[in-house]
Amino acid sequence: MYHSLLAILAVAPLAAPVPKVPAKTEMYFPTKVGAKWVYVYEFKGLCGSNQEQTDEVTAVEKKGGVFWVTVRQDVHGLPNSVSQFTVSGDGVTVSGRGGRMLPDPYPWVKLPAAAGDTWEICHSEPDGKPGTRTTVYTVGTAEKVLTPAGLFTTIPVQFKKAQFGGTMWHAPGVGPVKAVIGSGGLEVTMTLKSFIPGK
Template sequence: MRSLVVLATLVFTTAASSAPVPKDVGQPVLYFSVREGDQSVFEVTGSSGTYDLTETVTKVVAKDGCMWVTVERRATKTTTVVYQVSAKGVSRVATNDQELAEPHALLKVPTKAGDTWTAKADTPTGPSTVYTAGKEEKVDVPAGKFMAIPIEGKITAQNGNGRIAIRTSWYAPNVGIVKMVYKVGDGVETRTLKSFKPGK
């Protein structure tokens, strides 16, 4: 009987030690898509109607301990945005080949509900954005269900009229934004992820 127990123990130990290690083990969690060819399609609904917005990762470069990710955005017009992605978060660093004076921090990781930070405008005369992190929650969109961190960005107009724009974006691991709600006055625009297709 004892020999059977010893044999069973050896078999279990050998199988456990030889089991393949998942590729994601030990890898940092990135709240953005960082593979060339990754494509996200969003449905955008607002005052101008409903239309699709397609974002495709066209280039990824490892630099300074980060991934520099170029995204082509196609809707009513085409724009190109470069993001700096790492285990510390996501920042916008360039738009349409115009490099920003400093990275605009969109998401900081790790973060907890109530954390705040301020990011300067993309242009020298633009207003800063005050970001506040929410608690991670489940988000249900046409592309599926995601656990995502909501980040509220509040922008106050500099012309003295006190008008405030609020943009809330939900970030999911390995995908990025899965939902966005943008409010200015009585106007509301929503963006929800319709599909996500990994690159090859």
């Protein structure tokens, strides 16, 4: 359960009216190599101490008006996984994980965004198991989020998948600055500790 929660937050898988964000203006994820985030994970209801994760953009390729962004994620200084995102003025989509492209890419945030916007993504079961699972995403009210890295104006997106649910707060130019995901009595909070733009 512990690793499943981390996996969802690391790539995965996340509240009345949000002003319309003009398409093709702001990117809600970095598109420069060298951009680096440090996140702090806090656990409730789990055996384990808080930990830090460092993510860094290691490659960017532009195809048409879409940026394909590769991010390396390290936990405790050890390489953990690689994820790929597609980024444009239309939003941010998780396209790859663990060095492999996902058969069912899923948007983290769609632009323009307004409170109450929803979308559903049907995912194939992992490891070739038969069947599918559906994740429902709902845009919430734009809000300011204070983190150790600063104060950000964000678009919160709630998500619900099977027994998991939570919210991820997205800031322009930065990406996720906070996420909370829970299942039963278990809860993980991810907060941005620091952010360095790429060059």
